Amino acid sequence: MRYAETGYNLEIDLTTGNVERVETDPKDTEFLLGGVGTSSKIMWDRVGPEVKPFDPENLLIFSSGLLCGTSCPGANRTMITSVSPQTDFVAYSMMGGFFSPEMKYAGYDKIIFRGKSPKLVYIWIKDDKVEIRDASHLSGKGSVETQELIRQELKEPRAHVAAIGLAGENRVFFASIEQGRSSASRLGLGAVMGDKGIKAIAIRGTKDLNVARPAELIEINNWQMEYMWWRQENPIPKMMPIMAILGSPQEMLECDEKWHTENFSWGNSRVRRKNFWTPEIEEAWTRQQLSARKRLISCYNCPIKCGALISVPGVAAYMMKCFTKLTYAMGAFVDDLEWGLQTAGKAIEYGVDGFSCPQVVAYAFELKEAGILTEEDFAGTDAYPPCPEDNAGRFLWMLDRIVRREGIGNIFADGTYWAGKTIGKGAEKYAHNNIRKHEQAPLKLGAVNPIYYLMYCTNEKLNITQIEGQWPQMPYSKPEDREAYVKDWFQVPDDRFKEWFKLWEMKGEHALPYFPGIPEIFEIVDWMERMHLIDDMCGVCTGISAFHLKPPYHIHNYPKIISAATGMDISEEELIKITKRDRQLIRANNVRRGWRQIDDMPPEDHWAKRLPEYEKQLLEGYQAYKGWDTEGIPTKESLESLDLGFVAEDFEKRGIF
Numbered sequence: 001m002r003y004a005e006t007g008y009n010l011e012i013d014l015t016t017g018n019v020e021r022v023e024t025d026p027k028d029t030e031f032l033l034g035g036v037g038t039s040s041k042i043m044w045d046r047v048g049p050e051v052k053p054f055d056p057e058n059l060l061i062f063s064s065g066l067l068c069g070t071s072c073p074g075a076n077r078t079m080i081t082s083v084s085p086q087t088d089f090v091a092y093s094m095m096g097g098f099f100s101p102e103m104k105y106a107g108y109d110k111i112i113f114r115g116k117s118p119k120l121v122y123i124w125i126k127d128d129k130v131e132i133r134d135a136s137h138l139s140g141k142g143s144v145e146t147q148e149l150i151r152q153e154l155k156e157p158r159a160h161v162a163a164i165g166l167a168g169e170n171r172v173f174f175a176s177i178e179q180g181r182s183s184a185s186r187l188g189l190g191a192v193m194g195d196k197g198i199k200a201i202a203i204r205g206t207k208d209l210n211v212a213r214p215a216e217l218i219e220i221n222n223w224q225m226e227y228m229w230w231r232q233e234n235p236i237p238k239m240m241p242i243m244a245i246l247g248s249p250q251e252m253l254e255c256d257e258k259w260h261t262e263n264f265s266w267g268n269s270r271v272r273r274k275n276f277w278t279p280e281i282e283e284a285w286t287r288q289q290l291s292a293r294k295r296l297i298s299c300y301n302c303p304i305k306c307g308a309l310i311s312v313p314g315v316a317a318y319m320m321k322c323f324t325k326l327t328y329a330m331g332a333f334v335d336d337l338e339w340g341l342q343t344a345g346k347a348i349e350y351g352v353d354g355f356s357c358p359q360v361v362a363y364a365f366e367l368k369e370a371g372i373l374t375e376e377d378f379a380g381t382d383a384y385p386p387c388p389e390d391n392a393g394r395f396l397w398m399l400d401r402i403v404r405r406e407g408i409g410n411i412f413a414d415g416t417y418w419a420g421k422t423i424g425k426g427a428e429k430y431a432h433n434n435i436r437k438h439e440q441a442p443l444k445l446g447a448v449n450p451i452y453y454l455m456y457c458t459n460e461k462l463n464i465t466q467i468e469g470q471w472p473q474m475p476y477s478k479p480e481d482r483e484a485y486v487k488d489w490f491q492v493p494d495d496r497f498k499e500w501f502k503l504w505e506m507k508g509e510h511a512l513p514y515f516p517g518i519p520e521i522f523e524i525v526d527w528m529e530r531m532h533l534i535d536d537m538c539g540v541c542t543g544i545s546a547f548h549l550k551p552p553y554h555i556h557n558y559p560k561i562i563s564a565a566t567g568m569d570i571s572e573e574e575l576i577k578i579t580k581r582d583r584q585l586i587r588a589n590n591v592r593r594g595w596r597q598i599d600d601m602p603p604e605d606h607w608a609k610r611l612p613e614y615e616k617q618l619l620e621g622y623q624a625y626k627g628w629d630t631e632g633i634p635t636k637e638s639l640e641s642l643d644l645g646f647v648a649e650d651f652e653k654r655g656i657f
Contacts, residue, residue: 002026003212004070004565005034010108010130012123014196015056015115019130024109030568031643033537034066034109036092037582039081040589042112043090044647049593053085053188054171054195060113062103062162062201065539069104069209070565071221073228073552074541076100076300078162078179083593084187085173086415087436090589091187092461095162096248096299096541097180102160105205117197120169122150125203126159135199140166142349143178144318150202159204165351167403168194172413174356174439178348181299181307181319185353186463187438188415212567220561224552228303228544236549238481239472246551247306248543251325252296255286260323266330268362268416269433269442276335285337289325292341299541306543312338315345323441324354330442331358332395339392343399350403356415356439361398363416363430364408372425377408415439433606436599438462440606447609450513454525454622456602458632460586461532469528469547470554471497475504475511491554493527500524513611518618522625527555533579534558581642584627584634588647591656597623597632633657 011020024038032038039061051057060082067075078100084091103111106127122135138146143165150161162179168190175190176183184190211217228246235244240259242249258277265272292312296305297319307321320341328347329340347357367373378394380386384406387397401409412419416431416439433440435456441464451471452464459467470491476482479502486498500516509515516524531546535553545553553561555572563569570578587595597619620630627638636657639648651657 001210003210003567004066005029005109006104006107006207006209008108009110009112010125011112011114012130012132013115014113014117014121014132014198017132019132021107021128029066029566031578032582032585033562033578035063035077035079035539036081036533036536036586037578038537039063039079039092039110040090040582040585042110043081043589044585047083047090051083053083053088053192056115058083058114058192060189060192060196060198062099062111064100064103064109065535066537066562067565068539069101070211071214071218071301072538072540072561072565073221073224074299074302074304074544075539076302077535077539077541078103078184079536079539080177080184080189082189082192084189084438085171085191086188086417086438087462089436089593089595090586091189092536092586093177093184093186093189094466094536095177095179095184096182098160098300099162099179099203100539101300102203102205104209105207106203107205107207111201113196113198116195120197120199122163122200122202123198124154125201125205126156127204127206138199139169141199142166142316143168143176143351144316144349146200147178147180150200154202156202156204159202161200161202163200163351164190164193164198165349165403167191167351167413169199170403170405170413171195172352172403172405173415173418174353174360176348176351176353178351181297182321183348183354185355186461188353190351211565213564217561217564220557220564225303227552231550231552232304237484238476239549243473243549246544246548247304248541248547249322250306251322252293252306252308252320255289256282257285257326258282260326261330263443264326264330265442265444266333268331268359268366268430269440269444270362270366272444281335288337288341292338302541302544304544310341310345312341312345314342316349318345318348320344320348327354327358327442328395331362332391334392334395336392343396346396347399350399352399352403353439355441357399357402359433359439359442360402360412360416360419361395363419364398364412365394366430367423367427370426370430372423372427372430373408381407433603435462435602436595440464440603444605445607448513448607448611448615450518450521450614450618451516451524453602453607453615454521454618455528456606457597457600457619458525458622458626459529459600460583460590465547466542467525467529467532469542470531470549470551471524471528472501472549475501475506477506489550490556491550493523493555496520497524497527513614518621521618522622525622526625529583530576530579531555533582534575537578537582538562577642580627581644584639584642584644585647587628587632588634588639588644588651591633592650592654595632597630600632
C-alpha cells in the first residue's frame with residue numbers, strides 16, 4: 001500500500017482525447033518526494049530543451065504535494081509546472097485553496113496534460129470518471145465566473161475548479177490560473193493552459209487517503225496547531241505587523257500600509273512616495289478595506305485566515321490575499337484603495353498576474369511619456385474607444401487592450417521584456433525590473449543586501465517570496481531584543497545561527513553588508529531555500545512554513561512528519577540530501593535549455609548602492625558552495641554525489657560541462 005500518496009498520475013492527451021491512469025514508481029517518491037521534485041524529473045525525462053512553451057510536446061503538470069490531503073495543517077498547495085512563455089525555461093507556479101487535496105481524494109497525485117485540443121474544453125474528474133467536455137459556451141468568460149458556471153452545469157457545488165480567463169485564452173504571457181481561494185499567477189502558465197485549449201479543470205474526490213502511522217502523525221499535527229494559535233496570539237515583538245504573525249502576509253487582516261506604500265515602488269517600479277501615508281489616506285484606505293472585506297477565509301485544513309472575500313461595487317465578489325491588494329492602485333498612481341480592489345477583481349476575472357500586469361501597464365505609459373510611443377498608438381478604432389487621459393481610465397483601457405490582444409495591447413501582452421524588444425527605439429532600457437525576462441516585485445532599495453543579492457541571483461522560481469523567509473529581514477537595534485528573539489528560536493538548523501543573529505547590528509562592524517560574513521551568508525541563504533524546497537515537494541503553504549519567522553514546520557520536525565505520513569523513515573540528513581538533489585535537478589532542466597548565470601542577475605537598479613567586487617566574491621563563492629561552476633552549472637561531481645549521474649551523462653553528450 002502507498003501512504004500519503006495515491007501512487008497514480010492522470011495522463012490526458014488533448015490531441016487524441018486519450019485518458020490514462022498511470023501507476024507511479026515508489027522509488028521516485030524516495031528519490032524526490034513529490035510536488036515540484038517529481039515534476040522536475042518528469043520534465044527532465046519527457047520535455048527536451050528544444051520544446052517551446054506552445055509546442056504540443058510541452059507538458060502542463062498539476063501536482064499535489066506529498067503531504068497534501070493528510071492531516072498536516074496547510075498542506076494544500078498545487079504546484080503547476082511547464083515551460084514558461086515569458087522565459088522559455090521550465091517554470092513552477094503555485095496556488096493554495098482546495099484543489100490539491102481534492103486531486104488526492106479523487107485518486108491522483110498529478111494531472112499531466114500533453115498535446116493540444118482542437119477546440120476549447122474543460123476537464124471533469126470525479127474519482128475514476130474523467131471526461132473531456134466542450135467549453136465553447138465558456139469562451140471569453142471570466143475565471144471566477146467560469147468556476148461557478150461549471151459547478152452549476154455539473155450540479156456539483158463541492159467541485160473545485162481551476163480556470164483561466166480571457167488572458168489565458170489569448171495566450172497573454174503573464175496569464176494566471178485562478179482557483180477558488182488562490183491563484184497560480186507567476187510565469188504565465190495560464191497562457192500554456194489556454195494554448196492547450198483547456199478552459200478549466202473541475203475535480204471532485206471521495207476516496208480515502210492512507211497514512212503509515214496516523215497516531216504519530218496526529219500527535220505532531222496537534223502540536224503544530226496549538227503552536228500556530230499561540231503564535232497568532234503572541235506576535236513577535238517589534239516586528240512589522242504582517243510578519244509578526246503567521247499567514248501568507250496578512251494583508252487582508254492588517255490595514256496599516258505605511259511600510260508598503262512608502263517603500264515599495266509605484267508605477268513601473270520606479271517612484272517611491274515617502275510621505276504618502278497621511279492621516280487622511282490612512283482613514284480612507286482603512287475604511288475602504290474594512291467595507292470591502294466581507295470575511296476572512298482560509299485554505300484547506302489551515303486555521304490561519306490570510307485570505308478575504310472581497311465585495312466592491314462593479315465587480316463580482318472574489319477572494320484576495322497578499323500584496324495584490326495594493327499593486328493595481330500603486331501601478332496606476334490612483335490614490336483610491338476601492339478603485340484598486342475593483343480593478344483587482346476585474347483583473348482576476350481576466351486571469352492575469354497581479355505583480356506583472358500593473359507593471360506592464362505602467363511600462364506602456366512610461367514609453368508614451370518618453371516619446372517612444374505616440375498618440376497614434378493609443379488612438380481608438382471601430383472596436384474600441386481612444387485611451388482616456390486620467391490615470392484610472394487609461395489603466396483600465398490598456399488592461400482591456402492587453403487581455404484582448406487589441407492594437408498596442410497585443411505587444412504588451414508579451415510582458416515588458418518582449419514588448420521592449422518588439423518596440424525597440426530604446427524601449428528595452430525601460431523594462432528595468434526583470435530577472436530572466438520576468439517582472440519582479442516592485443521594490444527599489446538603498447545599499448545592496450548580500451543575503452538578498454544571493455537569493456535574487458540564484459532563485460530558480462524567480463520570486464523573492466519563494467526563497468526568503470526564516471531569517472529576519474533586518475536586525476534588532478538593541479542587544480536585549482536580539483537575545484529575547486533567539487530564546488525560543490528552535491527552528492534554526494543549529495545554535496550557530498542564533499549567535500550570528502545576536503551579533504547582527506543596524507550599524508557598525510557587525511552590520512550589513514559585511515556582517516554576517518560570507519560563509520555565514522551562504523548557510524543562511526541555503527537554509528531558507530532548503531525549507532522552500534521541502535514545502536514545494538510536500539505541498540505545504542509557505543505562509544505557515546518557509547516564508548515566515550518561527551513557523552510550525554522546520555528542518556527538525558519535517559523528517560518526523562514525512563516519516564509518519566509515508567512510512568519511509570527518513571532522517572534529517574537524508575531529507576537535506578533529497579532537497580539538494582531536487583535543487584540540482586530543477587537547475588539542470590534549465591541549464592539544458594540554455595540557462596547560464598548571467599540570466600539570473602538582479603535588476604541593475606534594485607539597489608542604489610552596489611558593491612561589484614564584493615557581489616562577485618559572494619556569487620562565485622556561493623556557486624562553489626552549491627556545487628556549481630562559475631556559470632552556475634552543477635558540476636559532474638556534485639551531480640554524481642546526489643545520484644544524478646544521468647544528468648551528468650546528458651550534459652557530457654551535449655557539451656555543457
